[in-house]
Amino acid sequence: MHRDYDITVIGGGNAALCAAMTAAEAGAKVLILEAAPKPYRGGNSRHTRNFRCMHTGPLGPLVDDYSEEEYLADLLKVTGGKTNQHLARLAIRTSEECLPWMRDHGVRFQPSLSGTLSLGRTNAFFMGGGKGLVNAYYRSAERLGVDVLYEAHVAHLELDGGRVTHIDYTYEGCACRIAPKAVIVASGGFQADMNWLARAWGPAAQNFLIRGSPYNRGVVLADLLEQGVRSVGEADQCHAVAIDGRSPKFDGGIVTRLDCVPFSVVVNKNAERFYDEGEDVWPKRYAIWGRLVAAQPDQIGYVIIDAKSLELFMPSVFPPLKADTLDDLANQMGLPADKLRKTIDGFNAACGDTSAFHPTELDGVATNGLEPPKTNWARPITDPPFYGYSLRTGVTFTYLGLKVDENAQCSSDQGPIQNLWAAGETMAGSILGQGYLAGFGMTIGTVFGRIAGREAAAYAN
Template structure:
C-alpha cells in the first residue's frame, strides 16, 4: 500500500460549522472520520468564524430565547426575503429541524448569550453565541478531538474520483484519501472574483469579500464538472452593504454597517435610490449589497444625525462626522449643493408620527420619488455622520442540489449513494435569493447533522 494513502469510513471536506457537525455526528455513531480543512489552523472554520448567531424555530422559551417563533412565522419571514424562490420541502425541513440546533450545540460545549439590541430586532428569533463564531468553532473542535476525528489543515481538495455518481477517493496534494462516504461542506466561491464575474460582470472587481479568502469554490467546481446537479445562480448570494474601508477579504461581520434604517442612503451623485425603512433590518440588510452594486462605481453613503447614535451596533471603523451637511459632503467626496437638497427634500417630506424602531412605526415620507416607509425622521440634529458603503459578499448560493437526506443529486437524474453535502455548498436549495439573519448557520447546522447521520449509516452498513 502506498504510504501516502489513507482509508476512513467517512471523509468530510470543510472545517466550518456544517462540516464539523457532520464529522461529529458520524464519529458519535462509531464511524472513523477524517476532516479536511482547506485553511491553515489559524484561519480554520470558514465563514463560521465571522458569525454571531443562528435562527432556530421554537414553540416556547429556548435557552437564551424567550417567547415563541413557530413554523408559520418563520416560513412567512423566509417567503418575504426569498419571494418564494426556495425548495419548500427542504426549507420546511430546515425550519422544523432547527428546533434542535441550540440544544445539540449546548450539549457539545457551545455557550449562548442574551441577544443584542439596537436595529437587529433579534431578541426573540436568534440565539447568539457567547464569544461569537470562534467560540462555537473552538468548542466543536475540542469535542471533535475527544472523538478522535483526524483533522488535517491546509488540506484543499484538488481532485475527486467518482464513478457513476459514487465517491471512491480524493486527492490533497500528493496524498490520496479513500472512504466509504464523503461529505462536501467546503463552502461556496465568494473569494473567487473570476467566478463572481461570470454572474455579475466586471462590477464584481469592486466587491469586497467579507467572508473567508479560502472559499474559492474548488470542490464545488470539481463536483459540478463530475456531473453534480447545479442549484442556484452565479449572481445570487448573501451580499450586504459594508464599510467601504473594509479589507478586500475576510473583514467579517464587524465591517457591516447597521444604521441604514435610521438614516438615508445616497449614491455618489448624492441621490437616494431605495426605501431605507422597508422592513426590519435583519430581513433587509442582505439586499443592500446588491442595491449598492447597482449604483455608479458600486459606492454609496449612509447619512445619519445625532438622534441615531446609540441605536445600532457600531462597525469597526469610526464614522466621518461634520457639523453641517455641506461640510460632510466635502469630506466624503459628494457635491455639497446636491446633498443639501437631498437632505432638505427628505426632511420636508417627513410626516408627523411617533418614532419606534422596535416596530414598523409607519413614520414615513410623502411626495418623494423614493419614499421611506418606516422610521423616517428629519436629519437635522448635528453633528452629522456618514459611513461609506461597498457591496460585501459573504457567501454564494450557486451549489449542488441535494435530497432531504443531504444526498447529492446528479445531473442525469440519479442520486449519489455516498456523497452528501451540507452548509453553503448546498444552501441555494433553501435560499434562491435574499437572506434572513442567522439562517445560513441554521442551514449548516441542520444539514450538517443530516449529512453526518446519513453518511455514517451508509459507511457502517457497506
Template sequence: MIDVLVIGGGNAALCAALMAREAGASVLLLEAAPREWRGGNSQHTRNLRCMHDAPQDVLVESYPEEEFWQDLLKVTGGMTDERLARLVIRASATCRDWMRSHGVHFQPSLSGALHTARTNAFFMGGGKALVNAYFRSAEQLGVGVRYNAPVSHIELDGDRFVAAHIGPRHVNGRDLPAERIEARACVLAAGGFESNREWLREAWGQNERGEWTADNFLIRGTRFNTGVLLRGLMEQGADTIGDPTQAHMVAIDARAPLYDGGICTRIDCVSLGVVVNRSGQRFYDEGEDFWPKRYAIWGRLVAQQPGQVGFSIIDQKALGRFMPPVFAGTKANTLGELAQQLGLPEGEFVATVQAYNAACQVGTFDHTRLDDCHTQGVQPVKSHWARPLDTPPFYGYPLRPGVTFTYLGLRTDHTAAVHFAGKPSPNLFVAGEMMAGNVLGKGYTAGVGMSIGTAFGRIAGTQAAAALGYHHPSSEITHDCATA
C-alpha cells in the same frame, strides 16, 4: 480506509463530522486553511435563527414555524424549496441541546442587535468560540483533523465517491506532495466561490465602461472559499441549483479589509437615516422592514449603483440605536461639509436630504417596531423610521458590497445526497454553503445560514454514516429526514 471523509472546516462540516463519529464511523476532516484560520465563514457568525413555540432560555416569547417560513418566503420571493426550508426550520427548534453537548454556549441577544431577541440565539463568544468548541469535541471523539489540506478535485465512479485529491502545496517552508485519500463516503462542506475573483467576474460581467463589477466587492469572510470543488462537481455532471450572482451580500464599510472583515464592518444604521449613491441620490427604501430581514439586500443594491459604492447618512439622533461599526463615521456640522468630506456633489446631496426631510411625516418614532414614521411625496419612499436629518453633527459611512457567501450550489434533497441526473448519490453528501441555494434562491434573513448549515451538516453526517451501516443513537435527525 476511512469511513467518512468530510471536506471543509466550518459549522456544517463540523456538524457532519460529529454526527458521523457519534454514529460510530471513523471520520477524517480536511480543512483547507491553516489552524489559525480554521472555521470558514462560521468564525465570523454570531447567532442561529431558531423556531420555538414558547420562551426558551435565551429566546423570548415565541417564533413558530409558520412565521419563520413566512419570513423566509418573503426575503426569497418564493425562490426556495419549501420541503427543505421547513426541514431546516423544524431542525432549528431541536438542535441547541446537541450543540451544548459539544461545548457551545448561548447568551441573550446583544444590545444593539435590533429585533433578534425573539428569533435568534446568540453564541457566547461568537462564531469563533462555536468553531473552537466543535473542533475540541471532534478531536476528543477521535475525529482526525488535517489543516492546510485543500482538496483540488474529487474522484468519482459514476455517481459514487471514490477519493479526494490534495494538490501539491507549500506549507510552513516545506513543499508537500500531492495526495489521494480514499473513503467509503464523503460529505462536501467546503463553502461557496465568493473568494474566487475570476468566477465573480464571470458571474457579474462588465459595466458600460468596461470595468469588472465584481472588482469592487469585498469578501466579509474567509479567503479559502474558492469554489474549486463546486466547479469540479459541476464539470463532472452534478446537478446544480441557484444563480451565480445571488449571494448573502451586505453593504459594509468601504474601508474594510479585502478578506475576513466579518461582522464588525457591517453598517447597521441604514434604517435610521438615508443612503445615497455617489451622485448624492437615494435609490431604495431604507425603512422597508426590520433590519435583520433586510440588511442582506443592501450589498446587492449597492452593487447595482455607479462604481458599486454608496453612503449611509445619519444625524445625531440615531447615535446609540445601532451596533457601531469598527471604523468611525465621517463627521460634519453641516450637510454641505459632509458632502465635501465624502466626495459627493454638494448641491445634489443637500437637495436630496432636504427633499427627504420635507417628505417625513411626523409620527411616533420607535426603532423597535414598524412605526408610523414614513415619507410622502418623495421617491423612493421610506416606509418606517423616517425622521428629518436636521440635528448636527451629521455622520456618513462609505459603503461597498461585502460578499458573505454565494448561492450557486449542488442540488440535494432531504437526505443531503448530491444529485446526478436527478438521482441521489449513494455515498456523496453536501451541506452548508455548497447547498444553501436549495433554501436561499435569493435574499437573506439574519442567522438562517447557520440554521441551514447546522441542519444539513447533521443530516449529511448521519446519512453518510447510515450509508455504511452505522446508525446515530439519536432518532431525532433520522426522523426529520424520513418525514421531511
C-alpha cells in the same frame, strides 16, 4: 493518522463539524480536510453571531415562541418565494432540536445583543461569537476521535459508476490520495474567486468586498459540477450586504456590517437616494442592500445620519466621518455638496409627524410625496454634528451549489451518487433562491450537517 477512514469531510466550518461529530458518534472514523491554516479554521462560521431557531415556548436564551409557520413566512418574504419549501420546512422544524444538541457539544449562548437587531425571540446568540462556536466544536470533535488536516487543499474528487472512488489533495507540499467509504462536501461557495464572481456579475464584481474566508474559492464545487453533479441556484445570487466601504478586501467578517441604514438617508455617488431605507426591520431587509449598492455607479453608496440617530444602532468597527455642516461632510465623502444639500432638504421637507418614532419596530413614521419613499423611521436629518459612512457590497456566500435531497445526498442525471453528501453553504442554494434571513445560514449548516453525518455514517457502516 489513520489511513482507513470511513468518512472524509471537506471543509472545516459549522456544517463540516456538525457532520463530522454526528458521524463519529455513530461509530465512523472521520477525517476533516480544512484548506485554511489552523488560526483561520472554520470558514465563514467564525464570523457568525447567531442561529435562527424555531421554538414552542422559551428555549435557552430565546423568549416567547417562534412557530414553524411564522419562520417560514419570514423566509418567504425575504426570498420572494424562491425557496424549496419542503427542504425549508425540514430545516425550520429540525432547528428546535438543534439548540440543545449545540449546547451538548460545547456551544454556550447569551442574551441577544442590543441595538436594532430585534432578534431576542428568533435568534440564539453564541457566547464568544462564531469563533467560540467553532472552537467548541473542534474540541468536541477531537474528543470524539475526529482527525483534522489543516492547509489540506482538495483538488479533485473522482466520480466513477455513481460513487466517489477517491479524493486528491495536497498537504505539506505533497500530493495525496485517499479513498474513504463516504464523502461529505461542506467547503462553502465560490465567493473568494474574484474571476468567477466577475463571470457571474460582470466587471462590477471587482469592486465587491468579501466578508468571509479567502479560502472559499469553489474548487471542489467546480470539480463536481464539471463531472455532472446536479447544481442548484444561480451564479449571481448570493448573501450580499452593504458593509463599511473601508473594510478589507477579504475576511472583514461580521464587524464590518453597518446597522445604521434604517435611521439614515442613503445616496449614491451623485448624492441621489435610490431605495426606501425604512422598508422593514433590519434583520429581514439588511441582506438586500448589498445588491442595491452593487447596482449603483462604481458600486458605492453613502449613509448620512445626524446626532439624534448616532446611538440607535450597534457601534461600527470604524468611526464615521463627522462634520458640523452637510457641506463639510459632503466634501469629506467626495460627494457634490449642492446635490447632497438638495437631497437632504427634499427628504426633510417630506417628513411629517415623528412623535410615533420607535427604533426597534415598524413605526409608520413615513415621508409624504417623496420618491423613493421612506416608509418607517423617517425623521429629518437636521441635528449637527452630521455623520457619514461609505457602503460597498460585501459578499458573504454564493448560492450556486450542489443540489441535495432531504437526506443531504447529491445526485447526477443518472441518479443519486451513492456515497456523496453536501451540507452548509455549498448546498444552501437548495433552499435559498435569493435574499437572506439573519441566522438562517447557520440553521441550514447545522441541520444538514447533522443529516449528512448521519446518512454518511449509515452508509459507511
